[in-house]
Amino acid sequence: MTELVMMQSKAEVSRERGIDRVLKLMAYLNESGRPVRVAELPKALGAPRSTIYELVRVLTESGILELSGDDNKVSFGKLIYLYGINYMRENDVIRRGSAEVDALSRLTGETSELCVLNRNRQAIVHTHPGSRPMRISSQAGGQIPLPWTASGRLMLAHMTPIEIEALVSPEDLTLPDKRVMPMADFVADCIGARGSTILATSGLINSFTQCLASPIFGVDGRVQATICLVLPMDITNEQRAELQQTLIASGRKLSMDV
Amino acid sequence: MTELVMMQSKAEVSRERGIDRVLKLMAYLNESGRPVRVAELPKALGAPRSTIYELVRVLTESGILELSGDDNKVSFGKLIYLYGINYMRENDVIRRGSAEVDALSRLTGETSELCVLNRNRQAIVHTHPGSRPMRISSQAGGQIPLPWTASGRLMLAHMTPIEIEALVSPEDLTLPDKRVMPMADFVADCIGARGSTILATSGLINSFTQCLASPIFGVDGRVQATICLVLPMDITNEQRAELQQTLIASGRKLSMDV
DNA sequence: CGAGTATGTCTTGTATATCGGACAACACTC
DNA sequence: GAGTGTTGTCCGATATACAAGACATACTCG
Incomplete structure (x- = not known):
């Protein structure tokens, strides 16, 4: 049928x-x-x-x-x-960001990722697994719907509600566990993320991980990419606060705005 | 005309x-x-x-x-x-090799490169500049004729003279300074490199650099890639000997054969 | 075994992607 | 201001790249 x-x-x-x-x-x-x-x-x-x-x-x-x-x-x-290398050569956010992901992951022991916006999806450009036994496998080169992550919200933060609604395809609002996120909620999240240097989402991709993301600003002041940590739910508030500070520092370091 | x-x-x-x-x-x-x-x-x-x-x-x-x-x-x-990342994901010589190039370059202070064979050319997959003021710029993603480098000889070492002659295009025998390398000489170099764990060439690409390369063997025992150092001519024999040992170690570490 | 399904190769006809060239908008020079 | 060259867009004609289907081989399963 x-x-x-x-x-x-x-x-x-x-x-x-x-x-x-x-x-x-x-x-x-x-x-x-x-x-x-x-x-x-x-x-x-x-x-x-x-x-x-x-x-x-x-x-x-x-x-x-x-x-x-x-x-x-x-x-x-x-x-x-080889052709892809040409792209990387001209885009040093990706070059420097990939190195920072490795450093961040070694420093914190957590899974870390560099993400960019690709059309209406979030592309995972580079990832370094953490040292925890559980492994959250989002593979490099893969693309996931924007409403699933904190990064997605940051990358659309500069847009108007109209633009966001036009960009995000309705099927991407369905989370992995089949729950459907209302478009209005997602749009509100994005607008709310405007100007933030850190953003967290929990339980969107699955019930046992949370996502912590920090924006990387381009010369135009817009979010060009994000660097993020994939964490288990059950970390302490202190651990979390420390990781947030570290992540914010990474994001700022990679940003191009003065 | x-x-x-x-x-x-x-x-x-x-x-x-x-x-x-x-x-x-x-x-x-x-x-x-x-x-x-x-x-x-x-x-x-x-x-x-x-x-x-x-x-x-x-x-x-x-x-x-x-x-x-x-x-x-x-x-x-x-x-x-993004598509290119898919290739890298499946090819861990490239992943691990790129990291090793960075490490090697930081350790020695010299320019280091990871090269693979691509058709009848040598492709530079990753490069890390040295700390010297002079900068030998071969850019990542670029491809250069096999007869210009030590890596080229190592990567053809497993082939027969017939195969080598068939693969290498005659115009690639012309060096950057317009000198022409006889095909027979190049073939002899390749055969001579068979089994070597280190190979050097000097003055091929220009008059003031030498090239030091070590093979990375695949599971089939053939040279799958090379890791190399681009050095100025005027280093001491002791420095050179030490760099050779370091480079050999890198090549062996990256090799897949037991 | 025979019937059914899946895979890869090859050939033939035609819908259309490519090509050539016309056209407009510039930016030069003399 | 006329003359020349460069850049980008558009359109109609036709050479040919794509689609369809035949063929061959290799399987699976009852």
Whole structure:
């Protein structure tokens, strides 16, 4: 039934550009976060098999993708990593921020992350696991809905309610445990976060972690990225206060505004 | 005249796929190592202007490329960086190697680099500048001909002469100062490097630096990457010997073979 | 075994993405 | 102010990249 609906909704367009298929392919690969069988792609992308096999051939030959493992699995290739380095080189928030995440994590023993806004999602650019046995696994390169995190609120803090509502897609308001956050609440959170140097959310992603985030301001005074700590619920108020101060310092250090 | 020759050699093909144009575009952007004006691309890639403008539009809208600055310049975008992270996540030689480069550079005060083989070039995956005033700038993400470096020789060491000759393109045998290295000499160097844990070259890239490289072996026992130091010519033998030992240790630490 | 499903390759027709060129808006120089 | 070159947009024609489907192989399961 689901398939039928899908077919109907996009029945009018029969042919699609190779480039667009490639963009979707890479987005799917990124979402999956693991090597994907080539045979899986036509179904997942709603594309003809012949097209996908041809595109995968071209992309692997060029080094954008790599075939990995025994069965036909593709993942991102060396070339796309090299191209990505070019981006990092021009963006020193990412370079310096990644180093700061490592330092912060070593210093506090907690899981730490560097996040940036990517369209209507929060992208995790770099992460360093803490020394606790429990491991909260949000993997680098992954993207998560903005309403799930403190970082998301900070990164939208400079926007108007109209802009925020336009940006955030309704399905992203559904939390991992299926609770739905009212758009109005989220918008209010964002506006409330304006100017803050620290923001906490608890129990959004799951019931046993809280998220502590500090903004990194760009030269224009807007939040360019965030640095954050992923903490268990049961830390003492003193521990928490200390971590907050440390995190605020990291955020300020990385900021570009004077 | 050069242009005429080029026109003739590829005159038969009139139309080209968008995907191929995109691949060339990204390769050019990577080579340039800086934001490139859109207007420059049609000439540089031998492509029609209308096509390039359309492709750039699609790629920037998707986040693969970004428009930067006042005039119409493009560079790699956030999305390609995020995709690149996926590659790094699956390749811990790169992750651990980058960290080791930083450590090595802080320890020795010298410029250090992590290199991998990419097709018939050596790609610089990560670099950390030394504390010397002179700065040898090979930028991360850049690719240089294999015959120019010690790393290049190590990375081809497992190959047969036939394979090496097939891989290395003749124009790469020309050094930066226009001297041409005979293919036979380079092949001999590679074969000679087989099994070495350290290799040095001097005066290839320029007259005042030498290159010290140590192989990083993969599980298959082949050289998967190299870690290297870029040094001035005028260091003492004692300094050199000490740096060699340190570098060998780094290479061994990063290697996967038992 | 035979029927059914999944995977990868190859070929053929046509919908359309690419191309060429026209056009406008500049920014030069002489 | 005329002449020349550069940059970006738009549009119609057609070469061809994409889609569909046939074919081959390899499985699973009753």
